[in-house]
Structure formats: structure tokens, C-alpha cells
Amino acid sequence: MDGGSNAPVESTLSCARCGKPANLQCPKCVELRLPRESAAFCTQDCFKESWSSHKSVHLKLKLSRLAASTPDEQISAALSNGWLYCLKKGQTRTSKLPHFDWTGTLRPYPISSRRVVPASVEKPDWAIDGTPKIEPTSDLQNVVEIKTAEQIERMRETCRIAREVLDAAARVIQPGVTTDEIDDVVHEATIAAGGYPSPLNYYFFPKSCCTSVNEVICHGIPDARKLEDGDIVNVDVTVYYKGVHGDLNETYFVGNVDEASKHLVQCTYECLAKAISIVKPGVRFREVGEVINRHASMSGLSVVKSYCGHGIGELFHCAPNIPHYGRNKAVGVMKAGQTFTIEPMINAGVWRDRSWPDGWTAVTADGKRSAQFEHTLLVTETGVEVLTARLPTSPNVYPWLNP
Ligand SMILES: [Zn+2]
Ligand SMILES: [Zn+2]
Structure with a gap:
């Protein structure tokens, strides 16, 4: 830590909920290094009351940073091109990279939409509904x-x-x-x-x-x-x-x-x-x-x-x-x-x-x-x-x- 003071800071900010002088910052905003001006609260109560609307600030920030970062850049770019990738068998597609303890450097990338097989081609019994019978x-x-x-x-x-x-x-x-x-x-x-x-x-x-x-x-x-x-x-x-x-x-x-x-x-x-x-x-x-x-x-x-x-x-x-x-x-x-x-x-x-x-x-x-x-x-x-x-x-x- 650099040599800051623990003394309370004279607040010039106003509470994001009620407008009173505010000195508290959301811990998640601190973690994300958001400036104090972006959202301050006067009391824990006002912070808790604001949480459901306030938390979207974190998500928006994460997404904007993701778009500017390196390895994920291609993923989000591909997503905006209409790519999606698929998770577990039978699950609907999702655009969110799951948390996983990846064993190497490779990561999943978006997958394209399902390719079509002409009606004239003889198909195995899973072709329509995904289940071999x-x-x-x-x-x-x-x-x-x-x-x-x-x-x-x-x-x-x-x-x-x-x-x-x-x-x-x-x-x-x-x-x-x-x-x-x-x-x-x-x-x-x-x-x-x-x-x-x-x-x-x-x-x-x-x-x-x-x-x-x-x-x-x-x-x-x-x-x-x-x-x-x-x-x-x-x-x-x-x-x-x-x-x-x-x-x-x-x-x-x-x-x-x-x-x-x-x-x-x-x-x-x-x-x-x-x-x-x-x-x-x-x-x-x-x-x-x-x-x-x-x-x-x-x-x-x-x-x-x-x-x-x-x-x-x-x-x-x-x-x-x-x-x-x-x-x-x-x-x-x-x-x-x-x-x-x-x-x-x-x-x-x-x-x-x-x-x-x-x-x-x-x-x-x-x-x-x-x-x-x-x-x-x-x-x-x-x-x-x-x-x-x-x-x-x-x-x-x-x-x-x-x-
Ligand atoms: Zn094979
Ligand atoms: Zn085989």
C-alpha cells in the first residue's frame, strides 16, 4: 500500500439512491477499479436497496473490457458476427464462456449454425432428434x-x-x-x-x-x-x-x-x-x-x-x-x-x-x-x-x- 491516510475523507459525492452526502463505494466497483464518482452511497441500507439496479454497472464494464482484451477479442468479435457455441449435449446454445479449469492453452470458440443435409440423402435414426434408437x-x-x-x-x-x-x-x-x-x-x-x-x-x-x-x-x-x-x-x-x-x-x-x-x-x-x-x-x-x-x-x-x-x-x-x-x-x-x-x-x-x-x-x-x-x-x-x-x-x- 502506498502511504494513504485512514482518516475519513470529506465527501463531495452524493448518494446514488437518495442524494445525501455519500462516502461508501460498492466493494465490487472497488475490485473493478471504477472511479468513486461512478457510484457512491450514503449508508449500507441505500447500497443494499440499490443493488439490483446497480449491479448491471459491473456487467457492462466487464463486457466492455472483454471486447478490448486480447484472447477473448476474437471470441466476442465472432459472437457479434452471429456465431454461437454450444455446451452440454441437448442444451441450448449460450454465448458465455463457462468457468472451467482448462488443462492447456486451447479454449472453445463459437460454433456455426447447423449444416443442412438434402432430403434425398438416407439418414440414420438420430438425424432428426439427436437420439439413436x-x-x-x-x-x-x-x-x-x-x-x-x-x-x-x-x-x-x-x-x-x-x-x-x-x-x-x-x-x-x-x-x-x-x-x-x-x-x-x-x-x-x-x-x-x-x-x-x-x-x-x-x-x-x-x-x-x-x-x-x-x-x-x-x-x-x-x-x-x-x-x-x-x-x-x-x-x-x-x-x-x-x-x-x-x-x-x-x-x-x-x-x-x-x-x-x-x-x-x-x-x-x-x-x-x-x-x-x-x-x-x-x-x-x-x-x-x-x-x-x-x-x-x-x-x-x-x-x-x-x-x-x-x-x-x-x-x-x-x-x-x-x-x-x-x-x-x-x-x-x-x-x-x-x-x-x-x-x-x-x-x-x-x-x-x-x-x-x-x-x-x-x-x-x-x-x-x-x-x-x-x-x-x-x-x-x-x-x-x-x-x-x-x-x-x-x-x-x-x-x-x-x-
Ligand atoms: Zn472415427
Ligand atoms: Zn471410431
């Missing part, structure tokens, strides 16, 4: 389906479309592009192929793909944040076409990325490749996690436990459940004709995850980066067919794939 109670949550040749042929077609959609998204990724713009590319490419973007309105998920930046493990919501030089971003695409889903994701580099992030992304790519290499009839599902855990821990990285690979077909998510971590308790063995995903999420720091208040975004507990790759696979008589495999036309974005 067949999926949660299906027998296929308990038994692993053996697909018919006809189902497999549709899976091939759908997975090929999903790959082409993801590749279209990959081609636009660069610093300055928003994740919402990526979502737009995914949405338009999907409907252009006659498909429905499966994540859209799945348990009220508001967008057509997931975009997971830096410390986001998975289920990031595309929003108004511009990708920055040095970011990593995972794009997870699922397409519903001819009655079946095809699901894949990749993690991309934005501009120039540090060595630790390159190592993380390459190792995650290798984890998926090694897991796929053991797939064939007779192999236990629990072996997948052993292979992934071995490679990740050898590289000084950790494996996420909360999210697993899953069966896929006419349902988006069904049996089997395939953990990516070691010493897991997954039951069953692989059989020809099964289709499922493997999608390891690998962290630079701790394996633990936390969820944002939006109810979707999963982030690392320590705020360090996370990467992921995913394929939809078919078990064949002799091994595996990667239904979402890269194509000769897929963008050449991974240096380790070049001979």
Missing part, C-alpha cells in the same frame, strides 16, 4: 456380427467415400483455416457423394466431423478457432451410405511443427500400423492393446484408456469394444467377416483425460498434446483388409511414408 439396445452390442458378402461390399463403398472425404479435408489444412471450415469441407464432400455425415446430431453432436487440436484427445467440436502454425489437428470422419458407416481419422501437421509433436504423430501412426499387422482370424481382441501399449511406452508416450475401437457396420458403434491400452480385459477372438475400428489415442504426457463443459471435447489431464489415427478394418480368411486405406490420390503429408 436402434443402436443402444441392439443385440449387436453383445455379439460381434459376421458380415455377409453383400454387407461387406457396401462397407467397402462407404469406407472408400469416407477416405475421400477425409482426404478433401486434409487438403485444406493450413494456418489460418478454422476447424469450422474443415467441417464445411467434410459436410459438403459427404453429401456430394450421397452420404450422411454420421456424427451430425449423434447424441446431439452439433457438427459433421470431429476436429481435435493439440491437447484435445478426441471429439473436438469444429469451431471458429483458426489453426495456428505449429498446431496438430486430428480430423475424424464417419460417413453413412447405403445403410452402413465407414469411420477413419488422421492427425495432420499445421505449418511447421516442433520435433516432439512430429515424434508423437509418427509414433501414433506406427501404433495403428502395428496393431493392424496382427489382425487375422483367431487373434484375441485384447492383443491389440498389448501391441499399441508396447510401442507407445517404448517411445516414452502414454495410451488413452477412456476411448476404444468399436465394431461398425449398420450401427455406428457396436461390439466388439477394443481397448488400446495394455492388460485390458477385452473378450473374444477375431473371425473372418467382422468389421471394426482400431483408433489409438497416444499422449505426450499422462494418459488421463478430462472432458470440457461442452460434454464432448476430451483433453489430456496435463494439457500436453495427443495424436490419433483410425481405420475401419475387415477381418479376412488370411488376415485383414483396411477398408479406409490411403489411396494413390491421398495427400502426401507424412514424410515417413515416402521411400
Whole structure:
């Protein structure tokens, strides 16, 4: 404290309520460093009586300061452009950034309004009201389906479309592009192929793909944040076409990325490749996690436990459940004709995850980066067919794939 006096100050101000000489200032105004002239009160009683009308002064001041500050500047600017972002599943949208103990530097940004799917596109049962009806109670949550040749042929077609959609998204990724713009590319490419973007309105998920930046493990919501030089971003695409889903994701580099992030992304790519290499009839599902855990821990990285690979077909998510971590308790063995995903999420720091208040975004507990790759696979008589495999036309974005 500087050398002020504790002696009462001769007041020249008048009470904001009754006009008598006033010497009291609202404690919140003091905290916000408002000048004494803005509002003074003669007694506690007058202050209390004025509170319901007076408190709006604080809010107005906070909003005006928010508009002039740096990181929030973009958020409020985007809000005035008509952007809104969405909180918990099924909740109405709100423009207020919730209080949360953010684990890293990333923050939610406003999300755009819902994208439209043409009436001609065949839709899954959650498209209208956000609630899957067949999926949660299906027998296929308990038994692993053996697909018919006809189902497999549709899976091939759908997975090929999903790959082409993801590749279209990959081609636009660069610093300055928003994740919402990526979502737009995914949405338009999907409907252009006659498909429905499966994540859209799945348990009220508001967008057509997931975009997971830096410390986001998975289920990031595309929003108004511009990708920055040095970011990593995972794009997870699922397409519903001819009655079946095809699901894949990749993690991309934005501009120039540090060595630790390159190592993380390459190792995650290798984890998926090694897991796929053991797939064939007779192999236990629990072996997948052993292979992934071995490679990740050898590289000084950790494996996420909360999210697993899953069966896929006419349902988006069904049996089997395939953990990516070691010493897991997954039951069953692989059989020809099964289709499922493997999608390891690998962290630079701790394996633990936390969820944002939006109810979707999963982030690392320590705020360090996370990467992921995913394929939809078919078990064949002799091994595996990667239904979402890269194509000769897929963008050449991974240096380790070049001979
Ligand atoms: Zn996916
Ligand atoms: Zn998946």
C-alpha cells in the first residue's frame, strides 16, 4: 500500500439512491477499479436497496473490457458476427464462456449454425432428434456380427467415400483455416457423394466431423478457432451410405511443427500400423492393446484408456469394444467377416483425460498434446483388409511414408 491516510475523507459525492452526502463505494466497483464518482452511497441500507439496479454497472464494464482484451477479442468479435457455441449435449446454445479449469492453452470458440443435409440423402435414426434408437439396445452390442458378402461390399463403398472425404479435408489444412471450415469441407464432400455425415446430431453432436487440436484427445467440436502454425489437428470422419458407416481419422501437421509433436504423430501412426499387422482370424481382441501399449511406452508416450475401437457396420458403434491400452480385459477372438475400428489415442504426457463443459471435447489431464489415427478394418480368411486405406490420390503429408 502506498502511504494513504485512514482518516475519513470529506465527501463531495452524493448518494446514488437518495442524494445525501455519500462516502461508501460498492466493494465490487472497488475490485473493478471504477472511479468513486461512478457510484457512491450514503449508508449500507441505500447500497443494499440499490443493488439490483446497480449491479448491471459491473456487467457492462466487464463486457466492455472483454471486447478490448486480447484472447477473448476474437471470441466476442465472432459472437457479434452471429456465431454461437454450444455446451452440454441437448442444451441450448449460450454465448458465455463457462468457468472451467482448462488443462492447456486451447479454449472453445463459437460454433456455426447447423449444416443442412438434402432430403434425398438416407439418414440414420438420430438425424432428426439427436437420439439413436436402434443402436443402444441392439443385440449387436453383445455379439460381434459376421458380415455377409453383400454387407461387406457396401462397407467397402462407404469406407472408400469416407477416405475421400477425409482426404478433401486434409487438403485444406493450413494456418489460418478454422476447424469450422474443415467441417464445411467434410459436410459438403459427404453429401456430394450421397452420404450422411454420421456424427451430425449423434447424441446431439452439433457438427459433421470431429476436429481435435493439440491437447484435445478426441471429439473436438469444429469451431471458429483458426489453426495456428505449429498446431496438430486430428480430423475424424464417419460417413453413412447405403445403410452402413465407414469411420477413419488422421492427425495432420499445421505449418511447421516442433520435433516432439512430429515424434508423437509418427509414433501414433506406427501404433495403428502395428496393431493392424496382427489382425487375422483367431487373434484375441485384447492383443491389440498389448501391441499399441508396447510401442507407445517404448517411445516414452502414454495410451488413452477412456476411448476404444468399436465394431461398425449398420450401427455406428457396436461390439466388439477394443481397448488400446495394455492388460485390458477385452473378450473374444477375431473371425473372418467382422468389421471394426482400431483408433489409438497416444499422449505426450499422462494418459488421463478430462472432458470440457461442452460434454464432448476430451483433453489430456496435463494439457500436453495427443495424436490419433483410425481405420475401419475387415477381418479376412488370411488376415485383414483396411477398408479406409490411403489411396494413390491421398495427400502426401507424412514424410515417413515416402521411400
Ligand atoms: Zn472415427
Ligand atoms: Zn471410431
